[in-house]
Amino acid sequence: MTGARLVPARLRPRDVIRVGGVGLRTRPLRAFLSALGIAIGIAAMTAVVGISSSSRAELDRTLDALGTNLLTVSPGQSIFGEAAQLPAESVEMIARIGPVREVAATAQLADAKVYRSDRIPAAETGGIGARAANLELLDTVGAELASGVWLNSATARYPAVVLGATAARRLGVGAAGTETQIHLGGRWFTVIGVLAPVPLAPELDLSALVGWEAAATYLGFDGHPTTVYSRSVESSVEAVRAVLGATANPAAPNEVEVSRPSDALAAAQATDQAFTGLLLGLGAVALLVGGVGVANTMVISVLERRPEIGLRRSLGATRGQIRTQFLTESLLLSALGGAGGVLLGIGVTSGYALLQSWPTVVPAWAMVGGVGATLLIGGLAGLYPAIRAARLSPTEALATP
Structure with a gap:
């Protein structure tokens, strides 16, 4: 009689998120600081786009009131x-x-x-x-x-x-x-x-x-x-x-x-757009630094959690499941930073627009793009640590003191 072949249990999406969030729940301070790095970059980019869009909305409102004729x-x-x-x-x-x-x-x-x-x-x-x-x-x-x-x-x-x-x-x-x-x-x-x-x-x-x-x-x-x-x-x-x-x-x-006067206003707007491009570049640098922070956090997490990885591998977890766990953790960490950064950027935009008596305008693409950028950065930052964790053999991981 041929022995039955063991098939590893499949992780449902809910289980993937729950397992991926273990590292965030057990090390909240480290997770917060890493998410903060991402949030600062996204907040800077969202606020720059929002303030620029609010300024243009005020300009358009002025032109509509006074006429472009x-x-x-x-x-x-x-x-x-x-x-x-x-x-x-x-x-x-x-x-x-x-x-x-x-x-x-x-x-x-x-x-x-x-x-x-x-x-x-x-x-x-x-x-x-x-x-x-x-x-x-x-x-x-x-x-x-x-x-x-x-x-x-x-x-x-x-x-x-x-x-x-x-x-x-x-x-x-x-x-x-x-x-x-x-x-x-x-x-x-x-x-x-x-x-x-x-x-x-x-x-x-x-x-x-x-x-x-x-x-x-x-x-x-x-x-x-x-x-x-x-x-x-x-x-x-x-x-x-x-x-x-x-x-x-x-x-x-x-x-x-x-x-027409609106030509001069358009030239001023072009200058504002150039300045906005510079600030967006600075925000991108901040976002990149945040991504490096996420990568560093995930590498350290893999090193510290070798016994956990070894135990899960011994109990039947596949390399793919280990890889998915750490990649999910990196994405959750980045998503928290991205969502927080978007909210912070909206708050900064609203405050500045209120002081200037401008309408508050934050384009939807800026919010969606901000979160999307964090997920991309988080995915790239967590890919190497996830692959490294998946490659650990059960005996090697359990032998770690």
């Missing part, structure tokens, strides 16, 4: 490399374009310096520039007043000025008022308003804005605009953009530059 026209250079000039009638000509809904212009007044008083040295301008402005500028660029009032048909003729947010701060003007004056172009101008920051026209933040007529009367303005802002029907923005140059300056359309 704002186009700007400015003079470029002539064919001889000299600074070009927009015609004085360019605003009226652009207003005739069918889809254009709002048009306004500003003109830089290069010779009109801005000071807090007439006793400030001429060289200390603070980088503030004077600009003539149309009355429609406020609505066209989506600007809001932080204090006072905007120019109107009456004040635009007299020495009245509205300060940009940064200009007001540098001049030490906290609020507009009839008694608040600045020295502009050799004359005293009354500050009747202070603007809030203008996201789509940041050049206005560092400007002192006076009426078109007042600039001509008191500051020698020649009537040629330097920047024209136009808002068009959303569906026709590109079509309007294509004809703005020829419309603004029919005699020399090649001397006109047309852009």
Whole structure:
């Protein structure tokens, strides 16, 4: 009679997890420290992606609120490399374009310096520039007043000025008022308003804005605009953009530059993405260090648990089951670190977004990818120790003191 062949018992998934968690339960401090290394790397990567995504969401929200249909026209250079000039009638000509809904212009007044008083040295301008402005500028660029009032048909003729947010701060003007004056172009101008920051026209933040007529009367303005802002029907923005140059300056359309503020914002966003890439690289390094910690923990675990391995092998455990046990332990350790890191990263993102008054956005791919990356790192880190444990013979393992 032929003896019956012994078939090793199969481990069910529940048994695999229970056996794989033995090392974590018996050595909780070591498991915690190893998982912490993984968690720091994942938290760094999740927080970087989350903060970057929250920043972009705030940018998109700003653009949605202010509109992406704002186009700007400015003079470029002539064919001889000299600074070009927009015609004085360019605003009226652009207003005739069918889809254009709002048009306004500003003109830089290069010779009109801005000071807090007439006793400030001429060289200390603070980088503030004077600009003539149309009355429609406020609505066209989506600007809001932080204090006072905007120019109107009456004040635009007299020495009245509205300060940009940064200009007001540098001049030490906290609020507009009839008694608040600045020295502009050799004359005293009354500050009747202070603007809030203008996201789509940041050049206005560092400007002192006076009426078109007042600039001509008191500051020698020649009537040629330097920047024209136009808002068009959303569906026709590109079509309007294509004809703005020829419309603004029919005699020399090649001397006109047309852009939209969102282009500048996109460039800033590209810079943020480069910085985000750097931080993600640092997070990846931290994750790699955490993986090395997991590998070290698993190697030590194999060395310390040789008697256990030998006993299990003597009782019929196969090499594959031993290998599965230690590989599962490594994956559980990494999964704990990955889940903790994702939660920590979400917490950091939420806190920072709350301080900045941003919406909190953590992409799902970042969370899933974070846990997936830890499982991959954990699997690779635990593979060698698992194979090493499986290769131990029962007698060799039990002989270990």
